[in-house]
Amino acid sequence: MDDYLLNDGDSESDGESEEELNMQSSEGQARVVMTRTAAPVKKQHFDKSLAASHSYMGGGLVPLRGRSVLEPGWQGRLPVAAHSGAVFPGETVPMLMPDYDDAILLFEAIQRDKLFGLLCPDETGGMVSGYGVVCEVYEAGTAGAGEARGNTALSFKARARHRFRLLHPPDHPAPLHSYTRMRFAEVRVLPELGPAEPLRLARLASLDALRAPRPAPPFAPDLRHSPVARRVRGMDAALTPWPRFVHELLEYRRVRDQLHAHFSSLDLGERPPPPEPLSRRH
Template sequence: YRFVFDFPYFRFRANQNSKYFPRSPHNMSDTSDDDYSDDPLDADIHQSNSTNEEDEQQEGETFDTDLPTAHKYLGKLNTVSGYTIFDDGEVIELLAIHTKTLVFPGFTLPLVMNTQLEQSTMDSFLKKCNIFVLVCADEMGSRLYKYGVTMEVFESVSQNDTLYLKAKGRQRCKILPTKEIQHLGGRLQKVTVKILAEPAFTSPIACTQLLSLCSRRPHLFANYKDLLRSYKYRRYHLAQFPCASWVYDRNEVSFYVEHMLKQLVRFYLKENIPLDPVTLSYWFIQNFQLCHEERLHLMKLDSALERLKVELRLLERERLLCCILCKTEITRQSQVFAMSKDGVQSNYCNPGGHVYETVTVVKAKNFNLVGNPSKEFSWFPGYWWTIMQCRLCQGHIGWRFSSNHLQPRTFYGLAKSGLEIRILAKNQSNELD
């Protein structure tokens, strides 16, 4: 029978017994069902002596997490000047690109366009405006989702009939249903969008104090701990209102930022988590393992406070990352870690133009390694990549990255397109703990 594999380098179809699939032990690794695997690295890049490996582990150079965000595998790109922010509520006609991934304001999207139609169309639009809209499929996968994000190109180059570019998310927008969507071919459309506002957040008791007390007893705190320090006077002030004080506390943005941080430090380094409420609300969507429907729901919420309220509830249950075809468990939320300063989940592009939303994890199980390790077009400079496929159904689930001189020695980049998020019930989460 025949398999189709997705490489960061290319895609091809081959017979199982062909020269592309050597059966030697270091090329095909079978993992255990019971434990998460820390597979030995490939023989051609690792020493076999375990003592020497431990010594190297201590002496290895720590990987620079700034490198993945630079997307150096795209080559040398030319800087595009400008920083465009549209007015709230502005209606504008823009070029739209349809992908299988989501990018939120503040995060980067790499793109490769190697078809003549896409390249020429994109080039002509970029000469007029460096802004386009990133759109994706809706919950059913049958049509465009009505919300998107404006992206500004900040680096690009056209060479060898291929357009390489990097763009950064700027603002949320909504596709106007009354305007016709013009299909331009490939992944490109022309759409009319309305720029969505990011409302300023304030305290629910902001306008209830006497002006003379505002400077002495502030009501808006960026830090929830500062709010608690002045809680005595806050409680006196809230006594005049019908609801209990905790009701008003739960409408303070600082309350949700504080409780989000307490939960997120279980999975992420505290210094990597942003403290700004708006940035945190987008960072969570980009980095936490959410299913497509959850992410789409968060995208349409109007304010950071609304998003943080929902996100805090989403943090309560353990999540498993399973093969999208056979539902076999590959890893869990507790195994994720950051190999990029943007977080644990980033977008990367292969030469064929396919964008992969990739999550990096420490350990994984129920997979086979297929093919020889390669450094070509590696998303993590200094690491070799090897294809991972599900052990049960042979579906493509990502890549194992390995190095003999960098820390960590091994990690796994799982493709979200090959995974399904399974949310466990609370009693199941307790059993895992």
């Protein structure tokens, strides 16, 4: 009787172990099948030209011919509007004018000289600073804006060209929202000042013969980092309260070369999909 009970228990345990083995084997086969049937992930490369070309604005923009060049000190009347941030010369500004009056005003400017102004905010971000940039429209087109605006809205791409200052700024600080709509203003184009050498005012005239020629010929080697040039800069810095390395931290060409070398060494690689929405964030 005891043997029968023992054998019966063994048979039950054997049955349970066989069921566990079958379940484990079936799960293992399922994992194998799922692994084998998983589709390979296709790598997508980010198109860097999407953000630069602003292709999200559509293909209805028409390139405009001609260019208007303003000299430093030029004074004139331009349509201006406030911008949410600081725009620097050389930047591309994509814009959409849904308001009918603003679109007509800017359309007339495009027919005339393709120039308008963007006012920058002050350090608080809520007032108009009185300074801005002159922008030139180089592509423009129309898009539907609904029946309320006569189905006319102006979309365009402009490039910032020159810095300007308002000739007749308001007597009291004007809020930024007061320049949301386009209006005419008298502006004066400011000269573009290049960065000077930090030791320019402290340089010794007796050491000019040892300095590198400026501008250096294109075939000449870079003599700014030679031992002689470093020693000459050290003698110039001896006339100032600060050592040479402090002045070199503020040297424009040195910082520019370091930035170029840094960004050229970066390998951006691949971008996560999808690339189109990512390009719209730039």
